[in-house]
């Protein structure tokens with residue numbers, strides 16, 4: 434269902450009226466985790482300044498350590514909905530449990546499946562039955578074929594509104610958090626009609642790498658970017674090292690304005 438053999442024309446997916454797909458360079462930005470109403474609203478304003486039209490923010494955080502901040506849950510979803518009402522930005526947020534899909538869909542405009550859950554087949558089936566578009570991140574250890582098969586699980590349930598997100602894979606390199614597989618973008622374009630966006634924040638794991646990786650992603654044909662921003666990265670409860678703030682945010686806006694004009 435997600436292959437170009439089945440559907441030769443490349444797809445455009447709409448999220449709360451915002452298109453993602455060929456001809457667009459859609460920026461999704463926001464905090465890694467929703468922490469407080471004030472922090473989320475400030476991050477949404479930074480996201481707008483970065484040229485974003487969609488707001489990201491995690492209310493359910495799948496963390497490596499069980500002692501790390503796990504997210505605010507439904508309280509975080511309510512904050513996101515309030516910030517959407519204030520800014521008009523549709524919300525993209527992660528769901529980590531099949532039982533929570535309906536709850537998250539009540540608040541969100543797009544359901545994100547994180548790298549750790551790319552092969553959580555019960556969760557994929559559940560979002561496949563939901564009436565929201567899905568952002569499917571590539572598993573950090575997944576081949577492109579496995580990633581597309583994960584998308585197939587969602588599509589098989591009737592939901593073809595899927596956007597794929599390359600977010601870096603595990604390699605022997607330790608200088609970056611993950612290795613951004615830029616080649617995945619043109620390979621997926623050859624194999625699938627689904628749009629592909631790139632997460633330069635989670636792949637590099639450091640703010641200095643966000644702009645270079647974003648440039649590489651767009652040069653390779655990515656139709657969008659998902660970027661972490663935070664009003665005060667030094668006190669972020671999650672992944673502060675990769676969050677952009679201040680001047681860096683304007684650089685993203687310049688980059689996307691200049692590259693968006695070429696799309």
Ligand code: PEP
Nearest residue numbers: 491547548549570600635
């Ligand atoms: C995220 O985008 O908040 C996230 C946790 O990303 P990933 O699943 O790619 O690690």
